[in-house]
Amino acid sequence: MSWLRALKETARSGLKVERKRLEPLIALRAAAGLALVAGTSLVLFGPLVAVSSAFGAFQAAIATFQRSWRPRPVLALISGATLAVSTFVGYLTAAHIALFVVLVALWTFGAGLAWTAGPTAGIIALSNVAIMLVTVTLPTSVAGAAGHAAVIAVGGVVQAALVVLFPVRRWxxxxxxxxxxxxxxxxxxxxxxxxxxxxxxxxxxxxxxxxxxxxxxxxxxRxxxxxxxxxxxxxxxxxxxxxxxxxxxxxxxxxxxxxxxxxxxxxxxxxxxxxxxxxxxxxxxxxxxxxxxxxxxxxxxxxxxxxxxxxxxxxxxxxxxxxxxxxxxxxxxxxxxHRRRPPLWALLPGALRAMRAELRPGSPILRHALRVSVVAAVGYLLGAALPFGHGYWAPLTSVMVMRPDFSQTYARSVARFGGTLVGVGAATAVVQALHPDVYAGAAMAVVCAFGMYLVMSTGYAAASVFISAYVVFLLGMGGEDWAQTVPERVLLTLLGGVLAMIAYAVYPAWETPRLRTRLADWLAADGRYAAAVVDCYARPVDRDRTAVREALLAARDARIAWREAAEKARHEPVRHRGLSRAAAESAAEALAQAGRVAMLMEAHIPERGAPPVPAATDLARALRTATGQAGKAVRDRRAPDWGPVRDVLASWQTPPAEGVPDAVLHSAATMLLAALQDVSESLTDEAPRPHEPR
Incomplete structure (x- = not known):
């Protein structure tokens, strides 16, 4: 795909608004928590503290919407606590621009590495950095910074308490x-x-x-x-x-x-x-x-x-x-x-080991962490050097839109700019027409937050409209000039999006060159699954269905990893020199057929105590050997050789009776060999034909 076409596709994807089932009660609960925290802070402590508390409650509520099976209150507490720490540390260094830029770079680098633990951890970490860039601009002292951090943490506690006290559609x-x-x-x-x-x-x-x-x-x-x-x-x-x-x-x-x-x-x-x-x-x-x-x-x-x-x-x-x-x-x-889920504290050592493992050349997560940290630092310096004021909007945009893959980064950049243009313009028009006071501005911010929570699942463009308007109303509570909102923030948002795009183009982590590795992993996993099933035919007395289950799950993981990689590569403006798109699709269809045949064999595993199938032991051994070598061959750009499997089937005397395990296994194994041969043909033909089921 050319760069021009890739940009068109990602822009169209970023501006797309999907039809999703909305959750108004959940959005209302999150907005109510925000209103409770911001309103109480406004009455007791004044506008500046109210702004900080509102950001804390806002981010904690966003954390509860992330796709995670962890309890929502836990996510809200983690978000509030980590944002409070980030804000306090940011306050301590904000007066020294060089020190603060170093802090931003280190903080965003760690947030980028947090993607190792999953998208939820990465999104929460980067969102905390983005909001910290805003909250540290509020004037205060060191003692006041501790107070701001405390009310931010309270915002997370309130959102967590509301989830517990007012559950919506439990489970x-x-x-x-x-x-x-x-x-x-x-x-x-x-x-x-x-x-x-x-x-x-x-x-x-x-x-x-x-x-x-x-x-x-x-x-x-449950x-x-x-x-x-x-x-x-x-x-x-x-x-x-x-x-x-x-x-x-x-x-x-x-x-x-x-x-x-x-x-x-x-x-x-x-x-x-x-x-x-x-x-x-x-x-x-x-x-x-x-x-x-x-x-x-x-x-x-x-x-x-x-x-x-x-x-x-x-x-x-x-x-x-x-x-x-x-x-x-x-x-x-x-x-x-039931599947046991370990507590978060038990996962922390493994997450740290995984992050250290990503500190290697060529790691997509490391590249993402380096990109986002450099862009955040450069964006902050450029925003401070430009005569617009509010220079944090540039790094804020970059941090919010950057993702480890190309398509999401570019799509979110376009969506962010379009949403900011509409949201900031609409909010400024409302302000110019109504001239709201502090309390009215707070109410408008809560309404915008409710709109964002409601449409967040429909696409980033729609959510960006309400996010931008929310920030405008909220910062207006702190005494910022409403009239300066549109030009400076739109231009700085554009700058942040452009920086994110340039960073990915200069220092990319393309998925396309890794397609052969993903395909080889799927091939090897399918072979281990088929061999585990065939082992049950060889030893029905002590068949181990646990091994079959584990091999099946590994094959599914490999297939899903391939599909996600192929989807990312489809939008990238690069071409794989050793694997055409047609060959990849044909090989994927053949591997799906191989997995389906293994599933057929699993459905007819003999009952415990049935007589063993004599040739099953040799077939299982041949499958393990051949698929293991085939995975290495695919990575080395060689055609897989299925000679061991073919030799076992050629020496197999098919029993005359139909319906017995021997005949079922022989028929399925023949189909499996045909599917594996299709994989080889797909990877050797310069213009492979689409796979046709046999």
Whole structure:
């Protein structure tokens, strides 16, 4: 993609306003906390302290909107405390510009490294730096700075208390994650009716898995319908695939296929009903026709062998889904297995080790930290040198828009400038028309904050409109001249956005050159997953489903990492010299097919005590060897060689009887080899053709 086209695409993306479900009650609660803190400070301590307290409450509320499964009160407390420390340290050095610039550079460098712990930590850390640049401009003494820091911390405490005292849709995020996973499986079942080999997107299930991690105390308080449903949904996924696939199931057409389509449609209806019940906490309501289709007695007369076993298994699992989705049959909550989430203090050593590990050449996080620290320091110096005043708007903009990847940085820069232009202009027009006093200005700031909380999920451009207006009204409370708002702040915002763009162009961290590594990781992970499944055929007596589960999760993580990398690379103005876009897409489709075949094999793992499949041991060993070497070959720009797998299949005498584990495994392994060969063809052809399912 050329630079001109990349700029057009990112500008369009930044100005886009998405249609999202709004949460007015949550936005109202956050705005009420801001009004309580700012109003009390205004009455008791005056406008300057009120401005600081309002910034603290404002940022603490923003932290509770971040995508994290941590309790929202904890995020508010962390945000308020860290912003208070940042503000106090900033006050101590603000009088010495050289010392303050060094502090800003070091503070932003640490905030940039905080992305190692995840986007939530990175966003909170950089937002604290941005707000510190504003709050240190308020005149005060050292003792007054301590007071300002204290009221900022109080703002976080108030927002946390409101979340506890006035919960809105308790466990709502976890309900949505689980309901989305069930809805994704319902859509998968319906797509299988039309295309029996369609791949399954694991992202909703992985999202639900992250939401399922709770502490011991939370596990006892979690609603009953959130216990166990995800685990059942995980077991349904391979059963749906095996029931629909013609290679290990029923023929592509005929009476058996019609019965399978009926079962898949009924499964989609049941899963959708369970998703609605989980999302809203209502009783499960399933159409009688769907239940009748699953329980009709003619399944045994129409289906035989593995398809019949899959149909029976599907009906039993769907019954379990309905039972758990309505909160019945879960038993003692303490006895239900759950993913344990360690406390924050236990994660701190690991986070520090991860940050130290990123201090290496070529690390995208290190490059981001260096970029944002240099830009913040340069932006502050330029803003101070220009005759506009309020020079902090330039580094504030840079810190707020910069992200570790190209597309977000450029899109947010455009969105910030457009939102600032509209927000500052509108706020200044209101001020010029109404001439509000301090209390009216505070009320307008609260209204703008409510608007920002309400539309924050729809896009950064819409949120920037309200953020800019909020800052204008709030700083006006502190006695700043309203008339100087539009020209200086718009120009400095433009300067900050341009600095962010230039910094990424000069010192980039492109995702495109790492595509082959991501692809190799996905290939190796898929191979380990398939080998773990085949091991269960070799040793049904002591089969280890834990190893299969861990390999499956690793394969999903690798697939999602590839997809995120490919999405970032799609908008970058660089080209991979050893991997064309067509070849990457074709190889990705082939790997998705390989993962789907491994899922089919998992659905037909022999029961404990069944006779072992003799050739499974050699096949598992060949898969591990070949995929491990293939991953290295992909990184070295060589075509993978699947000779070991091909040799095992060539020496395998397929049993004459159909429906036994030997035949199922042989058929699936043949499909797996075909998918792996497609990966090799995609990476060796100069103009590869799109992958066609076999």
């Amino acid at each position: 709502g995020a976890q309900r949505d994650a689980l309901a989305d996973a069930l809805s994704a499986e319902a859509g998968y079942a319906r797509r299988l009716r039309q295309d029996p080999t369609v791949p399954f997107d694991p992202a909703p299930l992985m999202h639900a898995r992250g939401a399922a991690a709770v502490t011991e105390r939370e596990a006892r308080r 609603p009953a319908e959130l216990h166990g449903t995800r685990g059942i949904a995980e077991r349904i996924r391979p059963v749906l695939a095996s029931l629909a696939d013609p290679a290990v199931g029923v023929p592509a057409e005929g009476r058996e296929r019609d019965r399978v389509r009926e079962l898949l449609d009924a499964a989609g209806s049941v899963l959708d009903a369970a998703a609605r019940a989980v999302r809203h906490g209502d009783p499960v309501k399933v159409a009688p026709a769907a239940l009748a289709a699953l329980r009709t007695p003619d399944t045994g007369a129409v289906l035989t062998g593995p398809p019949r076993r899959a149909a029976i298994r599907l009906a039993a699992l769907l019954d379990d889904v309905l039972e758990t989705a309505q909160g019945a049959g879960t038993g003692d909550a303490d006895a239900v297995p």
